Amino acid sequence: MDLAGDLLAGDVRALARAISLAEDRDPQAAALVARLQGHLGHAHLVGLTGPPGSGKSTLADGLVRVVRAQDRTVAVLAVDPSSPFTGGAVLGDRVRMSRHTLDSGVFIRSMGARGHLGGLAPATREAIHLLDASGRDLVLVETVGVGQSEMEISTICDTTVLVMMPESGDAVQSIKAGIMEIADVFVVNKSDLGGAERTRRLVQDALALARKPGWQPPVILTSAAREDGLDRLWEAIRKHRDHLAESGELRSRRLRRVKQEIVALVAERARKEAESVLEGDSAVARKLAGQNGPVNPYALAGEVLAQVARDGGPG
Ligand SMILES: Nc1nc2c(ncn2[C@@H]2O[C@H](COP(=O)(O)OP(=O)(O)OP(=O)(O)O)[C@@H](O)[C@H]2O)c(=O)[nH]1
Ligand SMILES: [Mg+2]
CATH class of the missing domain: 3.40.50.300 (P-loop containing nucleotide triphosphate hydrolases)
Incomplete structure (x- = not known):
């Protein structure tokens, strides 16, 4: 069986392994949680x-x-x-x-x-x-x-x-x-x-x-x-x-929690994508590399966000 199946069946070793993936911020953990939503x-x-x-x-x-x-x-x-x-x-x-x-x-x-x-x-x-x-x-x-x-x-x-x-x-x-x-x-x-x-x-x-x-x-x-x-x-x-x-507070608390979780997931992903735009061979990275004078991080942050929104960043 797969990890999700084992975990749902109550297998503690599968559970321990899945938590280790989460702890390591391995994307497999996020994929697993996404599958287990129901x-x-x-x-x-x-x-x-x-x-x-x-x-x-x-x-x-x-x-x-x-x-x-x-x-x-x-x-x-x-x-x-x-x-x-x-x-x-x-x-x-x-x-x-x-x-x-x-x-x-x-x-x-x-x-x-x-x-x-x-x-x-x-x-x-x-x-x-x-x-x-x-x-x-x-x-x-x-x-x-x-x-x-x-x-x-x-x-x-x-x-x-x-x-x-x-x-x-x-x-x-x-x-x-x-x-x-x-x-x-x-x-x-x-x-x-x-x-x-x-x-x-x-x-x-x-x-x-x-x-x-x-x-x-x-x-x-x-x-x-x-x-x-x-x-x-x-x-x-x-x-x-x-x-x-x-x-009814359980519902409202959980709704609030889901919103916070979405914000956290977006922030985590945006950070990774911004890093990969800046480290990769992107227009912004090239501009930054060619810059001699002072850099305007505000303007470049806007460009990074625009690129992430356009193509999700390289990779
Ligand atoms: N006298 C007394 N000691 C206690 C009681 N509960 C816990 N202790 C002792 O207080 C100490 C700390 O207990 P823990 O349960 O480790 O406390 P904790 O809040 O988990 O500690 P951290 O995880 O390090 O923040 C241990 O030596 C316990 O034995 C109690 O009800 N009475
Ligand atoms: Mg403790």
């Missing part, structure tokens, strides 16, 4: 984000257990925006998750940035589509809440979970305004350490100030290490999915 939309996509060390992987591990007890299949995708620096942590995740390795209902994979421009979104999106097509009920995407990745994750997933630790009031106030607005479920993990209830109240107060009609994000206390509060967390995630479906 099989997408089943999985509940849940993003887990938050500061380094807040317990995202431990929580993911706990959620896997809760979800497997309900006989649902799950995939965990650990997206590492800075793999050269935190490769060790990802390796740790693998070891921690290894107790699930004999369970075919659990698929665990980490992905690195590998120095790609334009963030992790394209590869992550493709990997999520592949997991969805392979029939997983739940796809958990873990990403460290640094830089752009935490905002990106909310544009990729149905439900965004922000994982925090018990902290001082100052720290809670310094949570970036953006993330308060995009998270659907808040978690104060490490509740065994004390100060968690106070943090929960601070988060709740901050949310009350920004109150909007519709979904009211719950703030859940958990101790992932003691396997405490995981059922409540799963219940909150499930409720959010129900809310999305009932309110």
